[in-house]
Amino acid sequence: MTNEGEKLIEQFLNAQRIRAHEFADGPALFYRLEKHLDEFRKQFKAITTRFSQEGAIDFTSNDILSFSSSGLLRKATDAEMAKYPQFPIGSCGSRVLDGSNPYTEDLEARLAKFHNAEECMFYNSGFDANAALFSTIPAEDDAIVYDEFIHASVHNGMQLSKSKTKLSFLHNNLESFRETLKGLSSTEEKLRKGDNSIIIALETVYSMEGDLAPLAALIQIAKEEFPLGNASFVVDEAHATGLFGLNGRGLVSHLGLEDEVAIRMHTMGKAIASTGAIVLTNTTVKNYLVNFSRAFIYTTAPSFSTMASIKCAYDLLESDETLVRQHRIQYLVRLLCARIRAIPLYERAKASGYLRVPVADGFEDKLLMSHIVPLWSEASDALSFGLLMNKITAYPIVFPAVPRGTKRVRVCIHADNTExxxxxxxxCVDEWLQERFKDDKVLGVEDGIAGTWHDFGVIKGKVEPAKKAVPCTNEKELEETNTGETPEVATKLPEPYPIEVREFEVSHGKIGMQAAEIPAGMKEVSGLLGRELGPGPEEKLVCQLSEELLPSSSGGAAVLGPQSLPREAAYGPGWWPGGLLGPL
Incomplete structure (x- = not known):
């Protein structure tokens, strides 16, 4: 195990230490908070802030175009700031007091023009922007209709909204969307007559699913169900910014639907590699937000250094560099999907429900793919820590960030990732599956295979096996999801078993981890797979991948899949760490 890996394990285990008893004689507030935290700690669910391993492969950050990690943006921002030596570094105040300045307002005008919008205004984060939009814009008799997987920030905004009607529809499901609108039209006269509005909340790229919204079809349905034009779309472009559209203008722009979307939100903290967010809309909405949005009025304006970095990022977007990086991401995502599907045990794992990659299904027919490739597995904890031990950062995503039963490791591809x-x-995934699948069954905790941290505790004799969940009989016992809605079906889990995490020793012997170096032969193998792709038509990109990387039409092994190479040559001998994932 690397020193960085040991620190990550130690950090995680320390976060599970039971602490409420230390506060029993202290203030009631702290004792209550610690008791609540202990419920997570007993189930190995307590999280902490994280740090990146030095030299690790990044499959987790939001640096989509690699503007930050490549140093491109830092160099340009330093030069930009040097042009204004007298400019105050601090924000100085709210923008409705003295926090605004010509530099910020000129940049807003430039970005509005770039994105083909009437107006642009800055917020301090995408979360703030979404929460502000949905807490400020909808009126009491307006209805909010939202995709069930909409971001948590929109839910926060809806909780503060005056709107009395908030309805979700099934994720990216056109029939469910239409039925939801039909229901509103038949029951709400003011909406049917066009006196009030339907505010429709979407993301163009869903951050935990990695799929794209069928935006054009959704807009057409809304027009059909509300022909008076009172259905207005508010679209979150956080993960589409920089990735889609000419020079990274976003999916709305790529589809030519700017005039069909009332409000767009683009974050500056992902592909743009800075902080903050912009709202793109018309003058009416902007003036309304300036006067009534608390997240705009009662907060400090963005600093000069933030504005300078955003300005420089858009300079990069408008260069040919962006086109090359956009195509590079499309290539790498398809390469990953092809290679995952070529793993010998993948189809068996998929059929058993142990591991599946939904975005890889039919990827050959997709003209556009996002940079997000979720690896769905209920053993995502173990997979993630195994990757970390091999200096690959990709973290597990669990409830409430995703629905129960859909745990996953989210892989984010960046432009500067390599073959x-x-x-x-x-x-790593291939070796992990081989550890799990033996003969005709998937090995579990009874065979010394830790799928989760709870299993790890069972194997080490610190935790009893989980009891079978029992159905709830009292509505108050139902746990709310992250959407604030009560799930239709829920179970009440038994009280967690007490665990004294301090008894775990972070050492090679106790945890069973071992050093795992990637052999030099990997570099030779990687040379067989794909090539650097410059700008070019997407059709050419798909064609090249179909010819070089996908399984043959006869159903045989992929031309360059791992099964076509000796295991020692492809992966090197025994470099998967035992401990967490293998027998203890």
């Missing part, structure tokens, strides 16, 4: 990075990731 070798993809090879190492796929090799």
């Amino acid at each position: 070798e990075d993809i090879n190492r990731l796929v090799a």
